[in-house]
Ligand code: HEM
């Protein structure tokens with residue numbers, strides 16, 4: 001439906017009364033939360049109300065989202081006072097002196113930072129890591145399977161979290177002995193729920209930062225050949241990046257490398273267990289896994305709400321996004337847009353590869369996506385191959401779901417076999 | 418047909434290199450390039466147009482011979 005030429009474009013104020021509270025807690029960790037149906041029907045762009053009463057735009061259409069994601073007038077600058085925040089907890093975190101590198105800055109700063117770390121995340125580099133990933137997966141399962149069948153274990157802490165954690169530590173050059181130190185802390189940064197945990201999240205971030213700062217000193221004294229060593233030698237010692245920025249950059253990589261993939265491994269496990277025919281097909285033909293991983297990314301859309309602030313006005317599809325307006329791009333609704341995906345609410349690992357935005361789109365599209373895909377493929381294939389009788393140890397609706405304003409996932413996943 | 422990548426725009430997402438490895442590859446810095454010679458290799462490789470659409474920063478352009 002397009003507006004006729006003489007209708008003035010609608011602004012945020014034109015629909016204030018019809019802006020539901022947002023974000024909304026998921027009932028099932030990989031399904032749309034209640035109220036998303038209605039938001040989808042309003043598409044491709046509507047309005048929602050945040051915790052502090054502020055009304056912002058919500059982009060839900062896939063095609064429209066693909067136009068807006070790359071639009072340079074939409075900024076990721078978290079230090080902009082108009083940047084929309086999903087919870088008071090995050091408001092507290094903003095009191096930091098500097099914006100988080102990559103995710104929280106715009107070009108040209110963003111491009112410079114991305115260039116520094118990009119070579120380590122290429123397809124070839126990640127493929128070379130596959131045997132390492134496989135080894136970690138097998139070692140963790142050896143430990144888990146040494147327990148009696150029938151034992152209940154938390155798949156998140158036994159497998160889904162330590163595996164990506166060990167891998168990102170290895171890639172960056174964080175000694176393996178230290179990786180468990182981060183598992184806890186990065187979990188607090190990205191997924192801690194409850195407003196009272198603002199301080200905890202902040203403290204965890206500060207501790208990781210301090211650790212990395214110290215690690216930089218140790219590496220300067222005793223260089224190795226990891227990403228961090230390279231950044232120190234090629235960038236810091238040549239004056240292209242200062243120590244503080246480098247420690248922050250490493251912190252962002254470390255934290256994003258932990259929580260994201262682990263949540264996807266947990267939710268994928270749940271979703272596949274709930275679709276036994278598709279799981280059987282995957283077991284019978286493991287070459288289906290790469291495609292299945294992308295379908296699971298689409299289906300679960302764990303990085304659902306991507307925030308932006310408009311730096312300049314944008315007129316689009318009969319709407320006027322004014323400078324200073326907050327914009328939230330809902331990857332889940334874009335990934336379940338019926339115009340882009342047939343029967344969008346069904347998991348279908350045989351679906352033709354579509355254009356999901358589970359890793360985002362535009363200049364901030366996930367730098368770790370090749371790594372994440374490799375980890376998910378190996379984690380899921382190995383898990384279902386080695387533990388054919390794997391099942392949830394509690395009913396699916398009793399698995400605790402994360403708060404709505406953080407990365408989507410579960411806080412534990414009790415399983416048995 | 419000519420295939421070109423705007424290297425100033427490319428963010429090294431590798432979408433193209435994964436989708437059509439016969440045409441795109443990543444260089445040492447992590448950015449994608451068109452494999453020399455692949456443009457004139459006869460038939461349009463399957464998935465090429467989809468790769469153009471999938472690029473998150475719209476850095477790939479195809480110029481059909483005779484069209485542009
Ligand atoms: C399945 C797992 C993952 C999911 C669902 C995911 C999702 C995303 C999304 C949606 C964005 C875009 C954010 C935005 O536009 O504001 C993003 C960016 C990013 N991701 Fe991931 N990610 C995953 C794994 C990883 C891994 C393993 C790393 C490891 C380093 C990583 C590092 C990053 C970084 C650094 C950015 C910011 C890139 C930039 O701003 O240029 N991610 N991710």
Ligand code: SF4
Nearest residue numbers: 427428430431433472
């Ligand atoms: S898809 Fe686009 S951004 Fe990604 S590597 Fe290819 S040209 Fe670069």
